[in-house]
Amino acid sequence: MTLEDLKNYAPYIDQHIEKVLCDFAEEVQLEVDDEQAIWALSTIREYALRPGKRLRGALAACLYDAKTGETYAEVGLSLAAVIELMHDYLLILDDVMDRSATRRGLPTVHEQYQKQFSHIGADGFESDMMAINVGLLVQHIASWSLSGMDVNTKIVQQIMHRNIGITGFGQMADVAGTITRPTTSEQIIKKYYKKSSIYTFVNPLLCALALAGDTDETAQQQVEAFGLPAGLAFQLRDDWLGIFGSPEESGKSNLDDIHEGKNTFLVQETLGRCTEAQKKTLLEIIGNEQATEDDLKVVKDVMVQTGAVDVAQVLMEKAGREACEAARASSLWASDFADLLRQVVQYSMERIK
The missing domain is CATH 1.10.600.10 (Farnesyl Diphosphate Synthase)
Structure with missing residues (x-):
C-alpha cells in the first residue's frame, strides 16, 4: 500500500x-x-x-x-x-x-x-x-x-463520541492556553494528544476496526501507541507551518496564531530560551491583533536563534519514530498497512500544507 x-x-x-x-x-x-x-x-x-x-x-x-x-x-x-x-x-x-x-x-x-x-x-x-x-x-x-x-454502529458511535469529546477538551485547553498564562511544554504536549492525536489517528482507526468487527481487547492500547505520537508529530509540523509555512500552500495566514496569542510548543520553547529583552518583544507581538509581517519576521528570527525550532524538530522526529515502531509492532493490521502508516507519518512531518 x-x-x-x-x-x-x-x-x-x-x-x-x-x-x-x-x-x-x-x-x-x-x-x-x-x-x-x-x-x-x-x-x-x-x-x-x-x-x-x-x-x-x-x-x-x-x-x-x-x-x-x-x-x-x-x-x-x-x-x-x-x-x-x-x-x-x-x-x-x-x-x-x-x-x-x-x-x-x-x-x-x-x-x-x-x-x-x-x-x-x-x-x-x-x-x-x-x-x-x-x-x-x-x-x-x-x-x-x-x-x-x-x-450495527452502536460501538462505533460510542468510540466516535468519546474521541470527539476528548478532542473537545483539547480545544478548550487550546482556547485557555494563551501566551499570558503560565504553562509547560509537557502540558502543551498533553493538549496536543487530545486535540490532534485522538481525532486525526486514534478515532479513524478505532472506528474502522470496530466497524469491521475486530473485538481485540487491546485495540485501544495498540492504536494509541501509534496514534498519540503520530498525532504529536503531525501537530508539531502544523505549528511550524503556522509560522514558517507558505500561506499560499496552507490556505491560512501565518499571522493567525500570532494574532490569537496561541501558546504552541514552539512558542513555549522560545520563551523559555530567549533573553529578557527578546521575551519582552515577543510578548508585545504575540497576541497583538495588529501584528504585522515585520513583527512575524521578528518572531521567526528569535525562534531560530534560540534553538526552539531545532528542539521542536527533534521532538517531532522522535515522536515519528515511536509511531512507526508501534505501527510495525501492532497485531491489528498486516505489514502492508503498517507500512502505509509509516508513510503517512513521514508525510505528516514533511508536508507543506
Whole structure:
C-alpha cells in the first residue's frame, strides 16, 4: 500500500459526503424555510467539499477494506464521510477560535456569513455564533448519518463520541492556553494528544476496526501507541507551518496564531530560551491583533536563534519514530498497512500544507 492508494479514496469519500448532505437536506426540507437555514446547508456543502486530503476518512476506509478484504466498500466509505464531516465540524469551530479569515484558501464560515448578511447588519458576534451553530449542525448531520447506516454502529458511535469529546477538551485547553498564562511544554504536549492525536489517528482507526468487527481487547492500547505520537508529530509540523509555512500552500495566514496569542510548543520553547529583552518583544507581538509581517519576521528570527525550532524538530522526529515502531509492532493490521502508516507519518512531518 502507498500514499497514492490512500489518496485514491478521496473522490469516493466526496461522493459519500455529498450523498449524506443531500439525504439530510431532503429529510429536513420542510423546515428549511428561511434565509439562514438555506444559507447554512449551502455553506456546509461548499465547505465540506473544498479540495482536501481527506486523510482521516481515507485511513478509516482503507483499514476497513484491509480487514474485510473488500475494495472501496460502501460501509467503509460511509464511515469515512462521517469522519470527514466531524473533521469539518471541528475546523469550523477552530476557525472561530483562531479568528481565521480563510480555510483551504477560501473564506471561513463566519467570514462568509458576515459578508452574506451584511445587508441586515450582521456583526462579528452574530457571525461567530452562526458559524458555531453551522459547525454543530455538521456534527449532528454526521451523527445522523452514522446512526442510520445499514449495519450495527452502536460501538462505533460510542468510540466516535468519546474521541470527539476528548478532542473537545483539547480545544478548550487550546482556547485557555494563551501566551499570558503560565504553562509547560509537557502540558502543551498533553493538549496536543487530545486535540490532534485522538481525532486525526486514534478515532479513524478505532472506528474502522470496530466497524469491521475486530473485538481485540487491546485495540485501544495498540492504536494509541501509534496514534498519540503520530498525532504529536503531525501537530508539531502544523505549528511550524503556522509560522514558517507558505500561506499560499496552507490556505491560512501565518499571522493567525500570532494574532490569537496561541501558546504552541514552539512558542513555549522560545520563551523559555530567549533573553529578557527578546521575551519582552515577543510578548508585545504575540497576541497583538495588529501584528504585522515585520513583527512575524521578528518572531521567526528569535525562534531560530534560540534553538526552539531545532528542539521542536527533534521532538517531532522522535515522536515519528515511536509511531512507526508501534505501527510495525501492532497485531491489528498486516505489514502492508503498517507500512502505509509509516508513510503517512513521514508525510505528516514533511508536508507543506
